[in-house]
Amino acid sequence: MYVAVKGGEAAINNAHRLLADRRRGDRSLPSITIEQVVEQLGLSVDRVMAEASLYDRSLAALAVRQSRGDLIEAIFLLRAYRTTLPRFGSSVPIDTANMTIERRVSATYKDMPGGQLLGPTFDYTHRLLDPSLLTDEEVDVAARRPEGEDAMMRISDILAHEGLIEPDSAPDDGEPAGDLTREPMEFPMNRDLRLQALARGDEGFLLALGYSTQRGYGRNHPFVGEIRIGEVEVELDVPELGFAVSLGTIRITECQMVNQFKGSSKAPPQFTRGYGLVFGQSERKAMSMSLVDRALRAGELGEDVTAPAQDEEFVISHADNVQATGFVEHLKLPHYVDFQAELGLVRKMRADIEKARNESMDNKEAAE
Amino acid sequence: MESARPIEPQAAQALQQPQTGEGRRRAASLLARATRLELEKAWALLPKQPAVKPVRGPETGLVMVRGRIGGGGTPFNLGEATVTRATIMLDSGTAGHAHALGTDREKARLAAIFDALSQEADSHAFVERELLGPVAARIATEDKVKAEEAAATRVDFFTMVRGDN
Incomplete structure (x- = not known):
């Protein structure tokens, strides 16, 4: 059961202000740019695009930055954004x-x-932390060789x-593919x-x-x-x-x-x-x-x-992690009235048990 | 339908001009891959910048990218991508269209202008020389570099011959 409760407005405003402050972190450090996220944290960006089901590297990087690197939050942001756009159509199937x-x-x-x-694979790396990445050392350009x-x-x-x-199944392009966003x-x-x-x-x-x-x-x-x-x-x-x-x-x-x-x-x-x-x-x-x-x-x-x-x-x-996190995380939202009702119920059940036990004791004493 | 908004009658007329051919297709695909900077440079170089009337957009929307089951089977919906499109009309009456991945509206507007200019006899050569040619060359170079970088990571298997002892 939900009822309107007031009084959180100032707290919420200040919480969001605090979030923005913590997101920025130490002001003596330069802030990170979207281009830097795209170029240097590209696999986080890719994960956000894949699970948000929206291909746009810059917007995904913005979401990563806005969510302080919380990728599920970033996915949520990008999913929410896509609902604001019209759909122009479906692509020719990629080849x-x-x-x-x-x-x-x-x-x-x-x-x-x-x-x-x-x-560009992590396979065959030794999985040892690389101290050269602690500083801004020059990185060699990739090797090249004529293509086969x-x-x-x-x-x-x-x-x-x-x-x-x-x-492969015979391509059946006549039937439109099912779309779970629709x-x-x-x-x-x-x-x-x-x-x-x-x-x-x-x-x-x-x-x-x-x-x-x-x-x-x-x-x-x-x-x-x-x-x-x-x-x-x-x-x-x-x-x-x-x-x-x-x-x-x-x-x-x-x-x-x-x-x-x-x-x-x-x-x-x-x-x-x-x-x-x-x-x-x-x-x-x-x-x-x-x-x-x-x-x-x-x-x-x-x-x-x-x-x-x-x-x-x-x-x-x-x-779907957006659905999953929505349902799991909603548990932290106010359930005061639900809980009060449950509390009343538990109190009553305990009182009933107590009463029944006392009565049976009284009866026993009376019998003796 | 799922399309953005109704198109004005005048615009609809502009959209229905017969435009086909491999040249047009190539131009559209190069314009989609041109950077905003390349488009702006070409615009600045134009001997006479035409008057342009917006017909539709620029507007951003989504295209559902489809894959095929198993790579070659029946299509399925992989996920969406942002796309920005624009349609313009030059004062000469030629319409230009542009579609490109991403959300850059100015890029789409400029690409639509150059799409129109590439259809006009007077400006076709300019667009080819100052924009389409250089963009095609850049893409070819980038593709070649990427292919060569990948080729350098090709495994050259060889068999170790073990001694009999």
Whole structure:
């Protein structure tokens, strides 16, 4: 139950003023610029864009700064901003086969056409704190080498002709894809909607669920077929022009997980696939997403649904960290009247028990 | 519909001019990737800056970016991106459109002007020489540098031959 309570206005104003003060921190230090956040904390920016489901590096950096680096708060800010804008339309589906490649690795094929490009990765670093970053030391420019001749084929295209791996579904561009920002969620849902929910889902939640499948809760024997990070063109059909125009490029991470599958009554023995696609550079998220995508296909592939990661309603209903934080954090808001009512109830119950006990004692004494 | 706001009849007429062709497509995509600075420089260099009437925008909105299930299957909605668009009309009556990722309204307005100028015989060569050419060259250089930087991180596998002893 909610009732109007007054008296917090001055406190709230001063709390916000204090927040602004703490956000600025020590005034003898220069304040951080949006460009610095974009350039030097780029992976935080990417995470905010991915989970806010809004690609805009500058606005995401603004949100990171405004939230003092609290990324879920930043995601919330960016989600709120997007609700203020009209939608111009939907892009032509992006073509990840034709993206520029910054990183591309496969754990299944050593000698895939185009090769293995490590790109700007934390892998193989020693995870030792680097004292050179305590100061503003000059950093070497990146090494360069002439690019290879081979096209960077997608692993799924390389494997497809053998028939041992599940092919992509025939592209059905007629039916508009489900959009959970427009329609309320209903279960069971199709894979397109699930992928939309997973793409904006909390990285930590999906990581934990992906991990749970590896530990045996819905095991699906994954291999990283391919991870690729790079930039892809976004095109929009503009009716006024009568053709699709490029709007520019966005950075994305794609993960093709290849899963061993012994077959079921619904599908022959073959490798099946889980798919991850995320805004920005985030292979942890893309890998987790592809593990969970595969786990959620249990029903479709005729597997037993036994583990949390295979439970569509459980996974999709709890993946959104803005919804989750809203409901968890609302507990701190005033519930004075609810609590008073509960307090009265507990007092009454205790009094009733006390009374019953006294009466039974009285009866006992009387009997004696 | 989900479009922003109704378009005036005059604007609708401007929007319906037949404009097709690969050249137009290329110009639109280069204008989308031009920086605001590049556009401002080209504007300053114009021998005669045309009178421009705004028709629509500049306005910022969203485009839902779609991916494909598995990379090549049925489309799904990945997430939205901010897009700013503008439509203008030159005093000669030529309309120009621009769409670009991001929220820079001035960039969209200038891009729309250059889209119109690139369709006019008098200014087509100027736009190509001072704007589209340099932007294309910059993008090509940036792409080449990025590709070469990535290529330097390619793993060259070799096999260690172990001794028999």
